[in-house]
Amino acid sequence: MTTTTDSYLSNISNESLEVLHHFGPEAPLQLNTYARSLEDALQETLQQQTLLRRQVQQLQSDRRELQDTLSDRERLFAYVTRFFSAHGPCPGGAVISRCEIPDWQHHQH
Secondary structure (H helix, E strand, O other): OOOOOOHHHHOOOHHHHHHHHHHOOOHHHHHHHHHHHHHHHHHHHHHHHHHHHHHHHHHHHHHHHHHHHHHOHHHHHHHHHHHOOOOOOOOOOOOOOHHHOOHHHHHOO
16 A cells, blocks of 8 residues: 555545555445445334334233133133124124023122
């Protein structure tokens, strides 16, 4: 590497001058463009990770809630009744009337 009398270039390290010499005068622009693209990709990945983490937490919560519902007869009965009620997700899918309530429902209160 040759020494220079230019005051700007004299403040640049030999390593930086080698990079400029090897990659050309646009090397800083190219490096900056690459670094910004990399930063944008990292930010996007972190946002996706945060979203996926929230979705997994919600699914875990839903799973626990369903397990609790399936393991408790009264909760399961109430859930099925709401599910097939006129305002439930499957209205009219089944008719559940008071006379169809199993005996265990009456004896647990």
